[in-house]
Amino acid sequence: MIFYNIKDYEDPKRKYEEEVLVLDDTDEVYKLILHNDDIHTFDYVIDCLIEICKHTLEQAEQCTMLVHYKGKCTVKTGSMDLLKPMHEKLISRSLTSEIV
Numbered sequence: 001m002i003f004y005n006i007k008d009y010e011d012p013k014r015k016y017e018e019e020v021l022v023l024d025d026t027d028e029v030y031k032l033i034l035h036n037d038d039i040h041t042f043d044y045v046i047d048c049l050i051e052i053c054k055h056t057l058e059q060a061e062q063c064t065m066l067v068h069y070k071g072k073c074t075v076k077t078g079s080m081d082l083l084k085p086m087h088e089k090l091i092s093r094s095l096t097s098e099i100v
Helices: 042-053 057-070 080-092
Strands: 030-035 072-078 096-099
Touching: 030 042, 030 057, 030 080, 042 057, 042 072, 042 080, 057 072, 072 080, 080 096
Parallel strands: none
Antiparallel strands: 030 072, 030 096
């Protein structure tokens, strides 16, 4: 038989401190949106999303399907500094994207 000291159990009323990351009001979050076109193949768009946006194969395939069937898809979110180079690379590959 094992005996436990009552102090071994945590007090349910005890408050815990937790470290939380909070975005400042100055840290705006933007969206990189990819639009559908009738020119590029699924494989081409998937390859671009993997290379430029660092998507996994599954993410790239899902985004490509959403772009095809819905007309557009948010492929990345983040700061303007993060998204602008990706946007420019997508444009240089003749894909249509915008940052909002």
